[in-house]
Amino acid sequence: MSHPTHSNQSKPTDEAPPGTGKPTPADLRRWRQYLADERAEAAVYRDLAQNRDGEERDILLALAEAEGRHEAHWLQLLGEHAGKPRPASFRSQLLGFLARHFGSVFVLALAQRAEGRSPYAKDPNATDAMAADEQIHEEVVRGLATRGRNRLAGTFRAAVFGANDGLVSNLSLVVGMAASGVASGVVLLSGIAGLLAGAMSMAAGEFVSVRSQRELLAATRPTQITLAAAPNLDLEHNELLLVYLARGMSREAAEHRVAERMGLLNCDCDPSLSLQPELPETEDEHEAVGTAWGAALSSFCFFASGAVVPILPFLFGLTGVPALAVAGVLVGLALLVTGGIVGLLSGTSPLSRGLRQLAIGLGAAAVTYVLGLAFGTVVG
Incomplete structure:
Protein backbone atom coordinates (compact mmCIF):
# COMPACT_ATOMS: atom_id res chain seq x y z
CA MET A 1 0.00 0.00 0.00
CA SER A 2 1.62 3.23 -1.12
CA HIS A 3 1.93 6.18 1.22
CA PRO A 4 0.59 9.57 0.14
CA THR A 5 3.09 12.33 -0.45
CA HIS A 6 3.59 14.95 2.21
CA SER A 7 1.74 17.56 0.17
CA ASN A 8 -1.38 15.40 0.09
CA GLN A 9 -1.08 13.85 3.51
CA SER A 10 -1.91 16.85 5.62
CA LYS A 11 -3.18 20.38 5.50
CA PRO A 12 -1.92 23.39 7.46
CA THR A 13 -2.98 23.39 11.08
CA ASP A 14 -4.52 26.86 10.71
CA GLU A 15 -6.92 25.72 7.98
CA ALA A 16 -10.45 26.77 8.95
CA PRO A 17 -13.67 27.99 7.40
CA PRO A 18 -13.26 31.28 5.52
CA GLY A 19 -13.45 34.37 7.66
CA THR A 20 -12.75 32.73 11.03
CA GLY A 21 -8.96 32.51 10.94
CA LYS A 22 -8.98 29.61 13.42
CA PRO A 23 -10.86 26.35 14.02
CA THR A 24 -14.31 26.72 15.48
CA PRO A 25 -15.38 24.70 18.56
CA ALA A 26 -17.47 22.54 16.22
CA ASP A 27 -14.39 21.85 14.10
CA LEU A 28 -12.40 20.83 17.17
CA ARG A 29 -15.13 18.51 18.39
CA ARG A 30 -15.41 16.88 14.97
CA TRP A 31 -11.64 16.46 14.63
CA ARG A 32 -11.36 14.94 18.10
CA GLN A 33 -14.08 12.45 17.20
CA TYR A 34 -12.30 11.57 13.97
CA LEU A 35 -9.08 11.12 15.93
CA ALA A 36 -10.74 8.79 18.45
CA ASP A 37 -12.40 6.74 15.71
CA GLU A 38 -9.17 6.39 13.71
CA ARG A 39 -7.38 5.12 16.80
CA ALA A 40 -10.18 2.66 17.51
CA GLU A 41 -10.31 1.39 13.93
CA ALA A 42 -6.54 0.90 13.84
CA ALA A 43 -6.84 -1.12 17.06
CA VAL A 44 -9.62 -3.23 15.49
CA TYR A 45 -7.43 -4.16 12.53
CA ARG A 46 -4.49 -4.97 14.81
CA ASP A 47 -6.73 -7.15 16.99
CA LEU A 48 -8.03 -8.97 13.93
CA ALA A 49 -4.48 -9.46 12.67
CA GLN A 50 -3.60 -11.35 15.85
CA ASN A 51 -6.04 -14.09 14.82
CA ARG A 52 -4.75 -14.33 11.25
CA ASP A 53 -1.50 -15.31 9.61
CA GLY A 54 0.17 -14.94 6.26
CA GLU A 55 -1.32 -12.60 3.69
CA GLU A 56 -4.48 -11.75 5.65
CA ARG A 57 -2.39 -10.66 8.63
CA ASP A 58 -0.23 -8.42 6.43
CA ILE A 59 -3.31 -6.84 4.85
CA LEU A 60 -4.90 -6.08 8.22
CA LEU A 61 -1.69 -4.56 9.57
CA ALA A 62 -1.41 -2.41 6.45
CA LEU A 63 -4.95 -1.15 7.06
CA ALA A 64 -4.00 -0.32 10.66
CA GLU A 65 -0.97 1.58 9.39
CA ALA A 66 -3.17 3.61 7.04
CA GLU A 67 -5.54 4.49 9.89
CA GLY A 68 -2.45 5.61 11.80
CA ARG A 69 -1.63 8.07 9.00
CA HIS A 70 -5.15 9.47 9.26
CA GLU A 71 -4.73 9.75 13.02
CA ALA A 72 -1.54 11.78 12.48
CA HIS A 73 -3.45 14.15 10.18
CA TRP A 74 -6.06 14.99 12.81
CA LEU A 75 -3.39 15.32 15.49
CA GLN A 76 -1.59 17.86 13.32
CA LEU A 77 -4.77 19.84 12.72
CA LEU A 78 -5.69 19.82 16.41
CA GLY A 79 -2.22 20.76 17.61
CA GLU A 80 -2.42 22.05 21.17
CA HIS A 81 -6.22 21.52 21.10
CA ALA A 82 -5.94 17.73 20.98
CA GLY A 83 -6.57 17.44 24.71
CA LYS A 84 -7.22 14.16 26.46
CA PRO A 85 -8.21 11.16 24.33
CA ARG A 86 -11.98 10.99 24.01
CA PRO A 87 -14.05 7.81 23.66
CA ALA A 88 -14.59 6.46 20.18
CA SER A 89 -18.09 6.28 18.73
CA PHE A 90 -20.33 3.43 19.85
CA ARG A 91 -19.89 1.75 16.46
CA SER A 92 -16.09 1.79 16.77
CA GLN A 93 -16.25 0.55 20.35
CA LEU A 94 -18.56 -2.29 19.30
CA LEU A 95 -16.16 -3.24 16.51
CA GLY A 96 -13.30 -3.28 18.98
CA PHE A 97 -15.17 -5.51 21.42
CA LEU A 98 -16.12 -7.99 18.70
CA ALA A 99 -12.61 -8.02 17.26
CA ARG A 100 -11.04 -8.75 20.67
CA HIS A 101 -13.50 -11.45 21.68
CA PHE A 102 -14.59 -13.03 18.40
CA GLY A 103 -12.46 -11.92 15.46
CA SER A 104 -15.00 -13.33 13.02
CA VAL A 105 -16.47 -12.44 9.66
CA PHE A 106 -19.14 -10.43 11.51
CA VAL A 107 -16.46 -7.91 12.50
CA LEU A 108 -15.21 -7.58 8.93
CA ALA A 109 -18.78 -7.13 7.67
CA LEU A 110 -19.33 -4.32 10.18
CA ALA A 111 -15.95 -2.80 9.29
CA GLN A 112 -16.89 -2.91 5.61
CA ARG A 113 -20.03 -0.88 6.29
CA ALA A 114 -18.07 1.52 8.51
CA GLU A 115 -15.49 2.18 5.80
CA GLY A 116 -18.27 2.71 3.27
CA ARG A 117 -19.88 5.41 5.45
CA SER A 118 -16.73 7.47 5.89
CA PRO A 119 -17.50 11.23 5.94
CA TYR A 120 -14.08 12.25 4.61
CA ALA A 121 -15.25 12.74 1.02
CA LYS A 122 -17.48 15.65 2.15
CA ASP A 123 -15.29 17.02 4.94
CA PRO A 124 -13.22 20.03 3.78
CA ASN A 125 -10.56 19.31 6.39
CA ALA A 126 -9.86 15.75 5.20
CA THR A 127 -7.43 15.34 2.32
CA ASP A 128 -8.36 13.78 -0.99
CA ALA A 129 -5.86 11.00 -0.24
CA MET A 130 -7.67 10.18 3.01
CA ALA A 131 -11.04 10.01 1.28
CA ALA A 132 -9.54 7.76 -1.40
CA ASP A 133 -7.98 5.59 1.31
CA GLU A 134 -11.37 4.98 2.91
CA GLN A 135 -12.91 4.01 -0.43
CA ILE A 136 -10.11 1.54 -1.07
CA HIS A 137 -10.33 0.24 2.50
CA GLU A 138 -13.97 -0.66 1.91
CA GLU A 139 -12.97 -2.84 -1.04
CA VAL A 140 -10.07 -4.40 0.86
CA VAL A 141 -12.29 -5.28 3.83
CA ARG A 142 -14.98 -6.51 1.42
CA GLY A 143 -12.43 -8.93 -0.04
CA LEU A 144 -11.39 -10.19 3.40
CA ALA A 145 -15.01 -10.54 4.49
CA THR A 146 -15.81 -12.43 1.30
CA ARG A 147 -13.25 -15.08 2.23
CA GLY A 148 -14.99 -15.60 5.54
CA ARG A 149 -18.44 -15.56 3.95
CA ASN A 150 -17.37 -18.26 1.52
CA ARG A 151 -16.05 -20.44 4.35
CA LEU A 152 -19.36 -20.44 6.23
CA THR A 220 -16.61 -31.76 -13.22
CA ARG A 221 -13.19 -31.65 -11.51
CA PRO A 222 -10.37 -32.79 -13.85
CA THR A 223 -8.74 -36.13 -12.95
CA GLN A 224 -5.09 -37.12 -13.25
CA ILE A 225 -5.70 -39.79 -15.90
CA THR A 226 -3.70 -37.75 -18.41
CA LEU A 227 -0.51 -38.35 -16.42
CA ALA A 228 -0.93 -42.12 -16.41
CA ALA A 229 -2.21 -42.58 -19.95
CA ALA A 230 0.07 -40.14 -21.79
CA PRO A 231 3.08 -42.50 -22.30
CA ASN A 232 0.90 -45.12 -24.03
CA LEU A 233 -0.98 -42.84 -26.43
CA ASP A 234 -0.66 -43.22 -30.20
CA LEU A 235 1.45 -40.28 -31.34
CA GLU A 236 -0.27 -40.17 -34.72
CA HIS A 237 -3.73 -40.05 -33.16
CA ASN A 238 -3.04 -38.14 -29.99
CA GLU A 239 -6.38 -37.73 -28.22
CA LEU A 240 -4.71 -36.00 -25.31
CA LEU A 241 -5.08 -32.82 -27.32
CA LEU A 242 -8.87 -33.26 -27.17
CA VAL A 243 -8.74 -33.38 -23.39
CA TYR A 244 -7.15 -29.95 -23.09
CA LEU A 245 -9.30 -28.44 -25.83
CA ALA A 246 -12.38 -29.68 -23.98
CA ARG A 247 -11.13 -28.01 -20.80
CA GLY A 248 -11.20 -24.66 -22.60
CA MET A 249 -7.55 -24.19 -23.58
CA SER A 250 -6.62 -22.51 -26.84
CA ARG A 251 -5.20 -24.87 -29.46
CA GLU A 252 -1.70 -23.42 -29.06
CA ALA A 253 -1.75 -23.86 -25.28
CA ALA A 254 -3.26 -27.34 -25.62
CA GLU A 255 -0.58 -28.47 -28.08
CA HIS A 256 2.09 -27.09 -25.77
CA ARG A 257 0.66 -28.99 -22.79
CA VAL A 258 0.47 -32.21 -24.87
CA ALA A 259 4.13 -31.85 -25.77
CA GLU A 260 4.96 -31.44 -22.08
CA ARG A 261 2.97 -34.52 -21.10
CA MET A 262 4.46 -36.63 -23.90
CA GLY A 263 8.02 -35.54 -23.11
CA LEU A 264 8.45 -34.02 -26.57
CA LEU A 265 9.00 -30.42 -25.56
CA ASN A 266 12.43 -29.20 -26.66
CA CYS A 267 12.11 -25.65 -27.84
CA ASP A 268 12.22 -22.02 -26.74
CA CYS A 269 8.47 -21.64 -26.31
CA ASP A 270 6.35 -18.98 -24.71
CA PRO A 271 6.78 -19.66 -20.97
CA SER A 272 3.21 -18.48 -20.31
CA LEU A 273 1.99 -21.61 -22.09
CA SER A 274 3.61 -23.83 -19.47
CA LEU A 275 0.79 -24.14 -17.01
CA GLN A 276 1.02 -25.22 -13.41
CA PRO A 277 1.18 -28.97 -12.80
CA GLU A 278 -2.20 -30.62 -12.44
CA LEU A 279 -2.08 -31.42 -8.75
CA PRO A 280 -5.08 -32.89 -6.96
CA GLU A 281 -7.16 -30.18 -5.36
CA THR A 282 -7.46 -30.28 -1.59
CA GLU A 283 -11.11 -30.44 -0.72
CA ASP A 284 -12.14 -27.65 1.60
CA GLU A 285 -14.95 -28.82 3.86
CA HIS A 286 -15.93 -25.18 4.46
CA GLU A 287 -16.31 -24.03 0.90
CA ALA A 288 -19.49 -22.26 -0.19
CA VAL A 289 -21.33 -25.52 -0.84
CA GLY A 290 -20.75 -26.81 2.69
CA THR A 291 -21.01 -30.44 3.77
Whole structure:
Protein backbone atom coordinates (compact mmCIF):
# COMPACT_ATOMS: atom_id res chain seq x y z
CA MET A 1 0.00 0.00 0.00
CA SER A 2 1.62 3.23 -1.12
CA HIS A 3 1.93 6.18 1.22
CA PRO A 4 0.59 9.57 0.14
CA THR A 5 3.09 12.33 -0.45
CA HIS A 6 3.59 14.95 2.21
CA SER A 7 1.74 17.56 0.17
CA ASN A 8 -1.38 15.40 0.09
CA GLN A 9 -1.08 13.85 3.51
CA SER A 10 -1.91 16.85 5.62
CA LYS A 11 -3.18 20.38 5.50
CA PRO A 12 -1.92 23.39 7.46
CA THR A 13 -2.98 23.39 11.08
CA ASP A 14 -4.52 26.86 10.71
CA GLU A 15 -6.92 25.72 7.98
CA ALA A 16 -10.45 26.77 8.95
CA PRO A 17 -13.67 27.99 7.40
CA PRO A 18 -13.26 31.28 5.52
CA GLY A 19 -13.45 34.37 7.66
CA THR A 20 -12.75 32.73 11.03
CA GLY A 21 -8.96 32.51 10.94
CA LYS A 22 -8.98 29.61 13.42
CA PRO A 23 -10.86 26.35 14.02
CA THR A 24 -14.31 26.72 15.48
CA PRO A 25 -15.38 24.70 18.56
CA ALA A 26 -17.47 22.54 16.22
CA ASP A 27 -14.39 21.85 14.10
CA LEU A 28 -12.40 20.83 17.17
CA ARG A 29 -15.13 18.51 18.39
CA ARG A 30 -15.41 16.88 14.97
CA TRP A 31 -11.64 16.46 14.63
CA ARG A 32 -11.36 14.94 18.10
CA GLN A 33 -14.08 12.45 17.20
CA TYR A 34 -12.30 11.57 13.97
CA LEU A 35 -9.08 11.12 15.93
CA ALA A 36 -10.74 8.79 18.45
CA ASP A 37 -12.40 6.74 15.71
CA GLU A 38 -9.17 6.39 13.71
CA ARG A 39 -7.38 5.12 16.80
CA ALA A 40 -10.18 2.66 17.51
CA GLU A 41 -10.31 1.39 13.93
CA ALA A 42 -6.54 0.90 13.84
CA ALA A 43 -6.84 -1.12 17.06
CA VAL A 44 -9.62 -3.23 15.49
CA TYR A 45 -7.43 -4.16 12.53
CA ARG A 46 -4.49 -4.97 14.81
CA ASP A 47 -6.73 -7.15 16.99
CA LEU A 48 -8.03 -8.97 13.93
CA ALA A 49 -4.48 -9.46 12.67
CA GLN A 50 -3.60 -11.35 15.85
CA ASN A 51 -6.04 -14.09 14.82
CA ARG A 52 -4.75 -14.33 11.25
CA ASP A 53 -1.50 -15.31 9.61
CA GLY A 54 0.17 -14.94 6.26
CA GLU A 55 -1.32 -12.60 3.69
CA GLU A 56 -4.48 -11.75 5.65
CA ARG A 57 -2.39 -10.66 8.63
CA ASP A 58 -0.23 -8.42 6.43
CA ILE A 59 -3.31 -6.84 4.85
CA LEU A 60 -4.90 -6.08 8.22
CA LEU A 61 -1.69 -4.56 9.57
CA ALA A 62 -1.41 -2.41 6.45
CA LEU A 63 -4.95 -1.15 7.06
CA ALA A 64 -4.00 -0.32 10.66
CA GLU A 65 -0.97 1.58 9.39
CA ALA A 66 -3.17 3.61 7.04
CA GLU A 67 -5.54 4.49 9.89
CA GLY A 68 -2.45 5.61 11.80
CA ARG A 69 -1.63 8.07 9.00
CA HIS A 70 -5.15 9.47 9.26
CA GLU A 71 -4.73 9.75 13.02
CA ALA A 72 -1.54 11.78 12.48
CA HIS A 73 -3.45 14.15 10.18
CA TRP A 74 -6.06 14.99 12.81
CA LEU A 75 -3.39 15.32 15.49
CA GLN A 76 -1.59 17.86 13.32
CA LEU A 77 -4.77 19.84 12.72
CA LEU A 78 -5.69 19.82 16.41
CA GLY A 79 -2.22 20.76 17.61
CA GLU A 80 -2.42 22.05 21.17
CA HIS A 81 -6.22 21.52 21.10
CA ALA A 82 -5.94 17.73 20.98
CA GLY A 83 -6.57 17.44 24.71
CA LYS A 84 -7.22 14.16 26.46
CA PRO A 85 -8.21 11.16 24.33
CA ARG A 86 -11.98 10.99 24.01
CA PRO A 87 -14.05 7.81 23.66
CA ALA A 88 -14.59 6.46 20.18
CA SER A 89 -18.09 6.28 18.73
CA PHE A 90 -20.33 3.43 19.85
CA ARG A 91 -19.89 1.75 16.46
CA SER A 92 -16.09 1.79 16.77
CA GLN A 93 -16.25 0.55 20.35
CA LEU A 94 -18.56 -2.29 19.30
CA LEU A 95 -16.16 -3.24 16.51
CA GLY A 96 -13.30 -3.28 18.98
CA PHE A 97 -15.17 -5.51 21.42
CA LEU A 98 -16.12 -7.99 18.70
CA ALA A 99 -12.61 -8.02 17.26
CA ARG A 100 -11.04 -8.75 20.67
CA HIS A 101 -13.50 -11.45 21.68
CA PHE A 102 -14.59 -13.03 18.40
CA GLY A 103 -12.46 -11.92 15.46
CA SER A 104 -15.00 -13.33 13.02
CA VAL A 105 -16.47 -12.44 9.66
CA PHE A 106 -19.14 -10.43 11.51
CA VAL A 107 -16.46 -7.91 12.50
CA LEU A 108 -15.21 -7.58 8.93
CA ALA A 109 -18.78 -7.13 7.67
CA LEU A 110 -19.33 -4.32 10.18
CA ALA A 111 -15.95 -2.80 9.29
CA GLN A 112 -16.89 -2.91 5.61
CA ARG A 113 -20.03 -0.88 6.29
CA ALA A 114 -18.07 1.52 8.51
CA GLU A 115 -15.49 2.18 5.80
CA GLY A 116 -18.27 2.71 3.27
CA ARG A 117 -19.88 5.41 5.45
CA SER A 118 -16.73 7.47 5.89
CA PRO A 119 -17.50 11.23 5.94
CA TYR A 120 -14.08 12.25 4.61
CA ALA A 121 -15.25 12.74 1.02
CA LYS A 122 -17.48 15.65 2.15
CA ASP A 123 -15.29 17.02 4.94
CA PRO A 124 -13.22 20.03 3.78
CA ASN A 125 -10.56 19.31 6.39
CA ALA A 126 -9.86 15.75 5.20
CA THR A 127 -7.43 15.34 2.32
CA ASP A 128 -8.36 13.78 -0.99
CA ALA A 129 -5.86 11.00 -0.24
CA MET A 130 -7.67 10.18 3.01
CA ALA A 131 -11.04 10.01 1.28
CA ALA A 132 -9.54 7.76 -1.40
CA ASP A 133 -7.98 5.59 1.31
CA GLU A 134 -11.37 4.98 2.91
CA GLN A 135 -12.91 4.01 -0.43
CA ILE A 136 -10.11 1.54 -1.07
CA HIS A 137 -10.33 0.24 2.50
CA GLU A 138 -13.97 -0.66 1.91
CA GLU A 139 -12.97 -2.84 -1.04
CA VAL A 140 -10.07 -4.40 0.86
CA VAL A 141 -12.29 -5.28 3.83
CA ARG A 142 -14.98 -6.51 1.42
CA GLY A 143 -12.43 -8.93 -0.04
CA LEU A 144 -11.39 -10.19 3.40
CA ALA A 145 -15.01 -10.54 4.49
CA THR A 146 -15.81 -12.43 1.30
CA ARG A 147 -13.25 -15.08 2.23
CA GLY A 148 -14.99 -15.60 5.54
CA ARG A 149 -18.44 -15.56 3.95
CA ASN A 150 -17.37 -18.26 1.52
CA ARG A 151 -16.05 -20.44 4.35
CA LEU A 152 -19.36 -20.44 6.23
CA ALA A 153 -21.84 -19.81 3.43
CA GLY A 154 -23.10 -23.38 3.00
CA THR A 155 -23.88 -24.25 6.60
CA PHE A 156 -24.89 -20.67 7.42
CA ARG A 157 -27.34 -20.63 4.51
CA ALA A 158 -28.99 -23.80 5.80
CA ALA A 159 -29.08 -22.41 9.35
CA VAL A 160 -30.64 -19.05 8.43
CA PHE A 161 -33.13 -20.50 5.97
CA GLY A 162 -34.01 -23.26 8.44
CA ALA A 163 -34.70 -20.82 11.27
CA ASN A 164 -36.67 -18.48 9.03
CA ASP A 165 -38.73 -21.30 7.56
CA GLY A 166 -39.45 -22.67 11.03
CA LEU A 167 -40.60 -19.30 12.28
CA VAL A 168 -42.80 -18.44 9.31
CA SER A 169 -44.26 -21.87 8.53
CA ASN A 170 -45.14 -22.82 12.09
CA LEU A 171 -46.53 -19.38 12.93
CA SER A 172 -48.69 -19.61 9.83
CA LEU A 173 -49.79 -23.12 10.81
CA VAL A 174 -50.61 -22.13 14.39
CA VAL A 175 -52.42 -18.94 13.36
CA GLY A 176 -54.41 -20.71 10.65
CA MET A 177 -55.47 -23.51 13.00
CA ALA A 178 -56.43 -21.06 15.74
CA ALA A 179 -58.44 -18.95 13.30
CA SER A 180 -60.42 -22.00 12.20
CA GLY A 181 -61.85 -22.27 15.72
CA VAL A 182 -60.30 -25.52 16.94
CA ALA A 183 -59.32 -26.01 20.59
CA SER A 184 -55.99 -24.73 21.89
CA GLY A 185 -54.84 -28.30 22.53
CA VAL A 186 -55.30 -29.10 18.86
CA VAL A 187 -53.38 -25.95 17.92
CA LEU A 188 -50.49 -27.00 20.17
CA LEU A 189 -50.40 -30.54 18.77
CA SER A 190 -50.52 -29.15 15.24
CA GLY A 191 -47.59 -26.87 16.04
CA ILE A 192 -45.52 -29.73 17.47
CA ALA A 193 -46.33 -31.91 14.47
CA GLY A 194 -45.38 -29.06 12.15
CA LEU A 195 -42.09 -28.62 14.02
CA LEU A 196 -41.09 -32.28 13.74
CA ALA A 197 -42.28 -32.81 10.19
CA GLY A 198 -40.76 -29.57 8.95
CA ALA A 199 -37.41 -30.14 10.67
CA MET A 200 -37.08 -33.65 9.25
CA SER A 201 -38.14 -32.46 5.80
CA MET A 202 -35.68 -29.56 5.85
CA ALA A 203 -32.82 -31.79 7.03
CA ALA A 204 -33.50 -34.42 4.38
CA GLY A 205 -33.85 -31.81 1.67
CA GLU A 206 -30.63 -30.04 2.61
CA PHE A 207 -28.73 -33.33 2.81
CA VAL A 208 -29.84 -34.40 -0.66
CA SER A 209 -29.32 -30.92 -2.10
CA VAL A 210 -25.81 -30.39 -0.78
CA ARG A 211 -24.69 -33.98 -1.41
CA SER A 212 -25.95 -33.76 -4.99
CA GLN A 213 -24.24 -30.43 -5.54
CA ARG A 214 -20.92 -31.71 -4.20
CA GLU A 215 -21.17 -34.82 -6.38
CA LEU A 216 -21.89 -32.60 -9.39
CA LEU A 217 -18.83 -30.47 -8.65
CA ALA A 218 -16.69 -33.58 -8.11
CA ALA A 219 -17.82 -34.93 -11.48
CA THR A 220 -16.61 -31.76 -13.22
CA ARG A 221 -13.19 -31.65 -11.51
CA PRO A 222 -10.37 -32.79 -13.85
CA THR A 223 -8.74 -36.13 -12.95
CA GLN A 224 -5.09 -37.12 -13.25
CA ILE A 225 -5.70 -39.79 -15.90
CA THR A 226 -3.70 -37.75 -18.41
CA LEU A 227 -0.51 -38.35 -16.42
CA ALA A 228 -0.93 -42.12 -16.41
CA ALA A 229 -2.21 -42.58 -19.95
CA ALA A 230 0.07 -40.14 -21.79
CA PRO A 231 3.08 -42.50 -22.30
CA ASN A 232 0.90 -45.12 -24.03
CA LEU A 233 -0.98 -42.84 -26.43
CA ASP A 234 -0.66 -43.22 -30.20
CA LEU A 235 1.45 -40.28 -31.34
CA GLU A 236 -0.27 -40.17 -34.72
CA HIS A 237 -3.73 -40.05 -33.16
CA ASN A 238 -3.04 -38.14 -29.99
CA GLU A 239 -6.38 -37.73 -28.22
CA LEU A 240 -4.71 -36.00 -25.31
CA LEU A 241 -5.08 -32.82 -27.32
CA LEU A 242 -8.87 -33.26 -27.17
CA VAL A 243 -8.74 -33.38 -23.39
CA TYR A 244 -7.15 -29.95 -23.09
CA LEU A 245 -9.30 -28.44 -25.83
CA ALA A 246 -12.38 -29.68 -23.98
CA ARG A 247 -11.13 -28.01 -20.80
CA GLY A 248 -11.20 -24.66 -22.60
CA MET A 249 -7.55 -24.19 -23.58
CA SER A 250 -6.62 -22.51 -26.84
CA ARG A 251 -5.20 -24.87 -29.46
CA GLU A 252 -1.70 -23.42 -29.06
CA ALA A 253 -1.75 -23.86 -25.28
CA ALA A 254 -3.26 -27.34 -25.62
CA GLU A 255 -0.58 -28.47 -28.08
CA HIS A 256 2.09 -27.09 -25.77
CA ARG A 257 0.66 -28.99 -22.79
CA VAL A 258 0.47 -32.21 -24.87
CA ALA A 259 4.13 -31.85 -25.77
CA GLU A 260 4.96 -31.44 -22.08
CA ARG A 261 2.97 -34.52 -21.10
CA MET A 262 4.46 -36.63 -23.90
CA GLY A 263 8.02 -35.54 -23.11
CA LEU A 264 8.45 -34.02 -26.57
CA LEU A 265 9.00 -30.42 -25.56
CA ASN A 266 12.43 -29.20 -26.66
CA CYS A 267 12.11 -25.65 -27.84
CA ASP A 268 12.22 -22.02 -26.74
CA CYS A 269 8.47 -21.64 -26.31
CA ASP A 270 6.35 -18.98 -24.71
CA PRO A 271 6.78 -19.66 -20.97
CA SER A 272 3.21 -18.48 -20.31
CA LEU A 273 1.99 -21.61 -22.09
CA SER A 274 3.61 -23.83 -19.47
CA LEU A 275 0.79 -24.14 -17.01
CA GLN A 276 1.02 -25.22 -13.41
CA PRO A 277 1.18 -28.97 -12.80
CA GLU A 278 -2.20 -30.62 -12.44
CA LEU A 279 -2.08 -31.42 -8.75
CA PRO A 280 -5.08 -32.89 -6.96
CA GLU A 281 -7.16 -30.18 -5.36
CA THR A 282 -7.46 -30.28 -1.59
CA GLU A 283 -11.11 -30.44 -0.72
CA ASP A 284 -12.14 -27.65 1.60
CA GLU A 285 -14.95 -28.82 3.86
CA HIS A 286 -15.93 -25.18 4.46
CA GLU A 287 -16.31 -24.03 0.90
CA ALA A 288 -19.49 -22.26 -0.19
CA VAL A 289 -21.33 -25.52 -0.84
CA GLY A 290 -20.75 -26.81 2.69
CA THR A 291 -21.01 -30.44 3.77
CA ALA A 292 -24.16 -32.51 3.42
CA TRP A 293 -24.27 -33.60 7.07
CA GLY A 294 -23.41 -30.12 8.32
CA ALA A 295 -26.15 -28.56 6.21
CA ALA A 296 -28.68 -31.19 7.27
CA LEU A 297 -27.88 -30.89 10.97
CA SER A 298 -27.91 -27.08 10.85
CA SER A 299 -31.18 -27.06 8.95
CA PHE A 300 -32.82 -29.50 11.39
CA CYS A 301 -31.68 -27.68 14.52
CA PHE A 302 -32.42 -24.19 13.29
CA PHE A 303 -35.78 -25.09 11.79
CA ALA A 304 -36.74 -26.68 15.11
CA SER A 305 -35.45 -23.67 17.06
CA GLY A 306 -37.50 -21.37 14.84
CA ALA A 307 -40.60 -23.54 14.80
CA VAL A 308 -40.74 -23.83 18.59
CA VAL A 309 -41.12 -20.08 19.02
CA PRO A 310 -44.77 -19.81 17.82
CA ILE A 311 -45.91 -22.63 20.14
CA LEU A 312 -44.16 -21.32 23.28
CA PRO A 313 -47.25 -19.38 24.49
CA PHE A 314 -49.38 -22.52 24.14
CA LEU A 315 -46.75 -24.61 25.97
CA PHE A 316 -46.97 -22.16 28.88
CA GLY A 317 -50.74 -22.33 29.08
CA LEU A 318 -51.91 -19.30 27.11
CA THR A 319 -54.88 -19.72 24.82
CA GLY A 320 -56.90 -17.78 22.27
CA VAL A 321 -56.01 -14.26 21.17
CA PRO A 322 -53.41 -13.62 23.94
CA ALA A 323 -51.45 -16.70 22.84
CA LEU A 324 -51.55 -15.60 19.21
CA ALA A 325 -50.47 -12.06 20.13
CA VAL A 326 -47.50 -13.30 22.17
CA ALA A 327 -46.55 -15.75 19.42
CA GLY A 328 -46.65 -12.94 16.86
CA VAL A 329 -44.43 -10.69 18.98
CA LEU A 330 -41.90 -13.45 19.67
CA VAL A 331 -41.72 -14.48 16.03
CA GLY A 332 -41.46 -10.85 14.94
CA LEU A 333 -38.44 -10.30 17.19
CA ALA A 334 -36.82 -13.50 15.93
CA LEU A 335 -37.42 -12.49 12.29
CA LEU A 336 -35.79 -9.11 12.96
CA VAL A 337 -32.73 -10.89 14.39
CA THR A 338 -32.36 -13.39 11.53
CA GLY A 339 -32.88 -10.68 8.93
CA GLY A 340 -30.40 -8.41 10.69
CA ILE A 341 -27.75 -11.15 10.70
CA VAL A 342 -28.24 -11.74 6.99
CA GLY A 343 -27.95 -8.00 6.33
CA LEU A 344 -24.85 -7.76 8.48
CA LEU A 345 -23.04 -10.58 6.73
CA SER A 346 -24.07 -9.35 3.28
CA GLY A 347 -22.70 -5.88 4.00
CA THR A 348 -26.11 -4.23 3.73
CA SER A 349 -28.32 -2.55 6.30
CA PRO A 350 -29.27 -4.97 9.12
CA LEU A 351 -32.36 -2.89 9.87
CA SER A 352 -33.74 -2.97 6.34
CA ARG A 353 -33.12 -6.71 6.02
CA GLY A 354 -34.70 -7.32 9.41
CA LEU A 355 -37.79 -5.30 8.50
CA ARG A 356 -38.05 -7.16 5.21
CA GLN A 357 -37.99 -10.52 7.00
CA LEU A 358 -40.57 -9.23 9.47
CA ALA A 359 -42.92 -8.04 6.72
CA ILE A 360 -42.67 -11.32 4.81
CA GLY A 361 -43.19 -13.49 7.89
CA LEU A 362 -46.10 -11.58 9.37
CA GLY A 363 -47.62 -11.15 5.93
CA ALA A 364 -47.65 -14.92 5.40
CA ALA A 365 -49.19 -15.42 8.86
CA ALA A 366 -51.88 -12.83 8.13
CA VAL A 367 -52.86 -14.52 4.86
CA THR A 368 -53.03 -17.90 6.62
CA TYR A 369 -55.17 -16.39 9.39
CA VAL A 370 -57.68 -15.10 6.86
CA LEU A 371 -57.74 -18.49 5.14
CA GLY A 372 -58.25 -20.17 8.53
CA LEU A 373 -61.19 -17.89 9.28
CA ALA A 374 -62.71 -18.68 5.92
CA PHE A 375 -62.19 -22.41 6.37
CA GLY A 376 -63.68 -22.32 9.88
CA THR A 377 -66.71 -20.43 8.57
CA VAL A 378 -67.29 -22.89 5.73
CA VAL A 379 -66.87 -25.98 7.93
CA GLY A 380 -68.91 -24.48 10.74
